[in-house]
Amino acid sequence: MASAEQTNGTGLSHAAQVALGGKPANWVPIKEEPLFSRRKLKIICVGAGYSGLTLAHKIKHELKLTDVIDLVIYEKNPEVGGTWYENRYPGVACDIPAHAYSFVFEPNPDWSQFYCPGPEIESYIKRTVRKYKLDEPIQFNSKVTEAIWDEEAGKWKITVDQNGASKKDEADILVNAGGFLNKWKWPKIDGLFDFKGKLLHTANWDDTYDFTGKRVAVIGNGSSGIQTVAALAPKVQKLVNFVRNPTWISVNIAGDKAIDGHNFKYTEEQKKQFREDPKALFEHGKELEASVNNFFFGMYRDHPAAQGLTAIVKSQMAERMKNQPELASKMIPTWLPGCRRLTPGDGYLEVFEEANATMCWDAIEKFTETGIKTTAGEEEFDLIVCASGFDTSWVPAWKLAGRNGVTLDDRWKGGDPEAFFSVQVDGLPNYFMFNGPNAVISHGSVLRQVSWTCDYILNWAKKIATEDIKSIDVKREAVDDFNVWSQEFLKRMTWADECRSWYKNGKEKGQLTGVYAGSMAHFKNSLENMGAEHFDVRWNSSNRFRYLGNGEGLTDLHGLGDLVYYLNI
Ligand SMILES: Cc1cc2nc3c(=O)[nH]c(=O)nc-3n(C[C@H](O)[C@H](O)[C@H](O)COP(=O)(O)OP(=O)(O)OC[C@H]3O[C@@H](n4cnc5c(N)ncnc54)[C@H](O)[C@@H]3O)c2cc1C
């Protein structure tokens, strides 16, 4: 028989060579399986917060993929919950209505209030995990420290620290559900650790510390600082809130659906109705989710909703500070509402009407052994709370090296994080993120968006498993085009105004990385219709169609199956 090399010289096409018994470079033996036979894939997911748990539910229950997907979730904490496990500061709460901040698959008739406190959300997450056995794939106290792409094997090689012991694992697909607000950071202030009193960060609270009657400083007026101040002030001897920038204390999100715009407790009767009438529960959730999603238009500069929001937030803030004109002159920003993440802050401004609370605008020079020294002098404290936020660079705390050893540090060197629809980054094959750069996390239902992102990831997983694919990697030019378009669009939004915000990775101007360039529907429609042309696909063999297999469809069963599966009444 003539070899491929020998027939090559005849000028015949590869196909013609094969017909004559040749074996050109893209010849492969027949895979003795029907078309679309799946190979089993292993997915490793980092993190068991809302995102990782939604993935676990999709695989186990909604899509029933456990026979083809082996899921392992590594969680560094001893419990599930992520944000709601870690953030335990006094006053921690969700400012999105609880019925629009629930797992999509587990509406909760028993939410106690319109906006729920953090501990209630944590209990709900734990309860849901128990009900659906979502902890089966989770390994707790397991911190992923390294993930390296092995090009030859087409696998991610993972290192995990399990209580000091190093464990190795590998996966076909790596999912980062590690949270976009999970790396809390201390403020850059001289002498931070010279302070001999109690020093806490809001995201690393010490439940055993009794702050009652203490002299307390709170650094920062982001959402965490605002909630902490409002909760602590009535219980402490004195409270000083150190701030250096104005901020909008806004009306409540979806406040038009609350009572007089404020939080309220659901009555037992309402909860009973929600329990007994799933349709009523659904309609209530839908109404609230529509209101949350409408927030996008409140951020759309020239939209009537944005103009209305600015007017109402301005007048409400002025009204709430009518007895504190000096505070009002400093606190009301010149930039547009939304430039920084809006915080409703019920009770926050009112705190400063009390004799025990002040807001300090003098620049902090340093921490001392006993307190804080500002340009105006030194003041003593028992407790200093740093509500100084998170590292929002989107570079994981663990080593992540993709194709040709590329890391996100390298990839985003000197610039800002750029991803593809918040889910993928070029150079990191078979890698997916929840809530990556430019995700829909600030103007729509996060849990709904997370569910769609799961579908997107699992659609890729199915394609990889059924089409004999080794790796998919988004093309660099696709990421570049998407980000160019996004930044142009985002100029229309109030987020692009000039103010320091984590939406701009802690900068005052420049690229917006903390917000998605479009509405919730825009994100869903885009993800659902993503074309394969934006991806570099590599297969397990030299022929992309090896998956066509033995010429049979999955239902044929070599002639013994349903040969007309497509005919139904
Ligand atoms: C104080 C606070 C209040 C918030 N309030 C709201 C709100 O009102 N509305 C809203 O929409 N959003 C809010 N958010 C945003 C919130 O983070 C998201 O809504 C949501 O909880 C994110 O879920 P997640 O699973 O993606 O991430 P997370 O909840 O952050 O979970 C990430 C998980 O990954 C784990 N992990 C990280 N690194 C590793 C590693 N190397 N190895 C193993 N495990 C790892 C973490 O331990 C954590 O359990 C708030 C955030 C904070 C910090």
Ligand SMILES: NC(=O)c1ccc[n+]([C@@H]2O[C@H](COP(=O)([O-])OP(=O)(O)OC[C@H]3O[C@@H](n4cnc5c(N)ncnc54)[C@H](OP(=O)(O)O)[C@@H]3O)[C@@H](O)[C@H]2O)c1
């Ligand atoms: N929905 C909720 O109820 C809720 C609650 C908490 C958190 N969150 C989420 O978490 C995000 C982060 O909120 P966050 O409040 O934790 O962080 P943040 O918004 O980043 O605020 C950090 C604060 O710390 C101040 N700060 C940082 N370093 C400082 C320094 N060296 N000296 C003085 N001040 C310093 C900042 O001041 P400057 O502004 O002057 O830099 C800012 O006021 C929110 O935007 C939101 O998405 C939500």
